[in-house]
Amino acid sequence: MNDAAAGRVLVVDDEPDLLTLYELTLLREGHSVETASTVAEALEALTQSTFRLVITDMRLPDGSGMDLLRWLDKQRRNEKAIVVTAFGSAENAVEALKVGAFDYLTKPVDLRQFRTVVASAMGRVAPTAAGAAPSRGGPLHRLAGRSSGMQQVRELVEKVARSMAPVLVHGESGTGKELVARGIHEVSARAAGPFVAVNCGAIPEALLEAEFFGYRKGAFTGATEDREGFFQAAAGGTLFLDEIGDLPLAMQSKLLRVIQERAVRPVGATAEQPTNVRLVSATHKDLAQEVAQGRFRQDLFYRLNVIRIPVPPLRERMEDLVLICDVLLERIANEAGVSPPPVLALAARERLASYAFPGNVRELENLLHRAVALSAGDEITPQDLGLPEQLVGRSLLDDEAEASLPPGAAAAAATHDESLPSDLARHLDEVERRILERALHQHGFNRTAAGARLGLSLRQMRYRMARLGISEGASGDEAGER
Numbered sequence: 482m483n484d485a486a487a488g489r490v491l492v493v494d495d496e497p498d499l500l501t502l503y504e505l506t507l508l509r510e511g512h513s514v515e516t517a518s519t520v521a522e523a524l525e526a527l528t529q530s531t532f533r534l535v536i537t538d539m540r541l542p543d544g545s546g547m548d549l550l551r552w553l554d555k556q557r558r559n560e561k562a563i564v565v566t567a568f569g570s571a572e573n574a575v576e577a578l579k580v581g582a583f584d585y586l587t588k589p590v591d592l593r594q595f596r597t598v599v600a601s602a603m604g605r606v607a608p609t610a611a612g613a614a615p616s617r618g619g620p621l622h623r624l625a626g627r628s629s630g631m632q633q634v635r636e637l638v639e640k641v642a643r644s645m646a647p648v649l650v651h652g653e654s655g656t657g658k659e660l661v662a663r664g665i666h667e668v669s670a671r672a673a674g675p676f677v678a679v680n681c682g683a684i685p686e687a688l689l690e691a692e693f694f695g696y697r698k699g700a701f702t703g704a705t706e707d708r709e710g711f712f713q714a715a716a717g718g719t720l721f722l723d724e725i726g727d728l729p730l731a732m733q734s735k736l737l738r739v740i741q742e743r744a745v746r747p748v749g750a751t752a753e754q755p756t757n758v759r760l761v762s763a764t765h766k767d768l769a770q771e772v773a774q775g776r777f778r779q780d781l782f783y784r785l786n787v788i789r790i791p792v793p794p795l796r797e798r799m800e801d802l803v804l805i806c807d808v809l810l811e812r813i814a815n816e817a818g819v820s821p822p823p824v825l826a827l828a829a830r831e832r833l834a835s836y837a838f839p840g841n842v843r844e845l846e847n848l849l850h851r852a853v854a855l856s857a858g859d860e861i862t863p864q865d866l867g868l869p870e871q872l873v874g875r876s877l878l879d880d881e882a883e884a885s886l887p888p889g890a891a892a893a894a895a896t897h898d899e900s901l902p903s904d905l906a907r908h909l910d911e912v913e914r915r916i917l918e919r920a921l922h923q924h925g926f927n928r929t930a931a932g933a934r935l936g937l938s939l940r941q942m943r944y945r946m947a948r949l950g951i952s953e954g955a956s957g958d959e960a961g962e963r
């Protein structure tokens with residue numbers, strides 16, 4: 482960033498009154514301002530000097546704010562851009578964010594919001610945003626892997642970190658979605674602010690509104706004092722909504738409203754409070770499919786899915802296995818006070834490489850945890866890994882999917898004449914239920930141990946069991962469970 486550009490703002494609007502209003506507001510905040518009324522004037526100003534920020538109306542007499550955004554993108558200019566869109570034109574806002582706008586404002590522009598958005602655009606420039614190598618120990622370093630899939634993930638993280646655009650991280654359970662969300666936060670200008678992670682599936686429906694938006698004293702029985710919600714806690718930072726596909730429809734409507742209004746109303750409060758959070762959501766579900774089945778609001782999907790980051794399953798990037806193992810072993814050994822970290826024997830690597838990891842990196846992590854605890858010396862042997870012989874070379878899921886089919890179908894599957902389920906979601910639920918039940922049986926109904934075997938945390942086990950209606954009544958000794 483050119484120092485001369487610090488604080489310089491170009492405002493583009495064809496309405497003289499609005500131009501003056503923006504100009505006065507910006508001057509009062511200590512910025513220097515230049516104005517333009519058309520795309521042509523704006524381009525002339527941009528070719529003559531650089532700015533820190535461009536604020537442009539969407540509709541201009543000789544074109545659109547999108548023309549300016551595309552020009553800035555094509556010229557690889559450093560100016561951040563804020564577009565001002567007409568009320569109710571969500572398409573414009575989403576399109577602008579996709580083309581690289583930092584953020585958008587909706588008419589009539591609320592001046593308090595205007596100042597907040599400008600201040601956040603003026604925040605410090607992300608250190609790795611220009612494509613510099615991720616620092617050792619930094620968030621992107623933690624995201625190990627050189628496969629093309631992981632490189633694409635890292636590139637997208639760096640790209641989106643420069644804007645406020647909502648991001649949807651999509652991938653199977655345990656692939657590293659939360660790590661990606663943290664990466665987005667930590668390389669963004671909001672890094673100094675809070676990162677608040679919320680598992681949408683783990684909160685009882687009746688508490689969702691209070692947890693998300695906070696509440697006022699006396700709002701309901703037990704509300705003995707004012708309490709802030711996730712949106713207030715994440716102010717100035719990033720709110721990570723994990724398992725967004727599990728949010729009930731009623732709550733989806735409330736979340737949509739917050740995104741549109743950029744304000745939340747705590748339960749029991751009369752007034753709304755402006756919000757200043759960057760939203761990153763994650764899901765293992767196919768949300769488009771959820772929309773088609775009426776379980777997820779189309780308009781919310783559209784708002785959250787502005788930038789999509791797919792995280793591939795581990796089995797599709799096995800070339801990353803060794804690197805990920807190194808990072809995980811270093812961390813695990815560090816936490817356990819073991820130095821230097823044990824290394825994987827060649828045979829152990831080969832064993833891991835032939836496993837399909839249905840629980841992805843989380844399963845690998847659990848496996849290595851156990852192996853570090855079991856290994857006698859500084860080398861981890863195939864025996865320390867504890868991978869059952871019959872599972873090597875195929876995933877547990879494959880195994881179970883087959884076992885769950887009726888006898889005739891199982892035989893057909895064995896001859897590779899696989900019958901396709903008519904309701905995939907239900908079929909997969911059934912497969913998952915059987916896997917969970919079997920793991921629980923094998924581990925004396927200890928959910929922590931059964932979860933660890935499947936690469937799941939206790940929280941995830943509880944959630945999945947509740948979702949699939951697996952009774953907890955039979956749970957055995959769980960004194961060690963949190």
Ligand SMILES: Nc1ncnc2c1ncn2[C@@H]1O[C@H](COP(=O)(O)OP(=O)(O)OP(=O)(O)O)[C@@H](O)[C@H]1O
Nearest residue numbers: 623624625654655656657658659660805808842843
């Ligand atoms: N590329 C990677 N390099 C190193 N560690 C990783 C990588 N990906 C994931 N991990 C580790 O694997 C574990 C699981 O990752 P994370 O919780 O981010 O997955 P997730 O997709 O959010 O899981 P879930 O869907 O179950 O919530 C974490 O401990 C994380 O640090």
